[in-house]
Amino acid sequence: MDRKYQVLQQLKNAEAGLSYGLHVFGDHIAKREKYRSIDGIQAVHFYLMQKYHWLPAVVRSMSDEDLRFCLTEEMDGWVLPGDARE
Template identity: 40%
Template sequence: MRDESEYMVVAKKYAVEAKLAMMLELYGEQLAEKEGWRDLSGMEAIHLYVMNKHHWPLEQIRTMSTNHLRGVLAVEMQGWTLPAQHPARIGLSTL
């Protein structure tokens, strides 16, 4: 069994992964709003954007990890931040 400090490292790793996944979802929400895709969730907007940009099959995009999608969108997301008053900031601060 690991000691407490090792579990803290593992917990922090998964908290960072969850925060990054949430940020991608929120970026997708803003992307959907910008593009006028009112009926799409954040990840659906991410998938549609990547499909339109790279002409990759949607089925392939849906299998990509959030880490891979963030890499694909690195240029677009560069400098992007969540607006200060966004309600998701409270949830993100708990991660």
């Protein structure tokens, strides 16, 4: 495989891992906040709407990178639960 494609593949795998972690953190938020009908990325969106009084369209338009930035303090020290790891 060409070096360029190896680097690109590594980058995309890293991005996918970060996105996956954000979705799993959403499950953590849903459990902590006792959300009954949402989890994953929807829980992340709902939590940020409630915390910052942002409109759904604003939160949904944010990139995963921006969502993680907004959750930096909440995610500090959090690790993927064992059942979410490979």
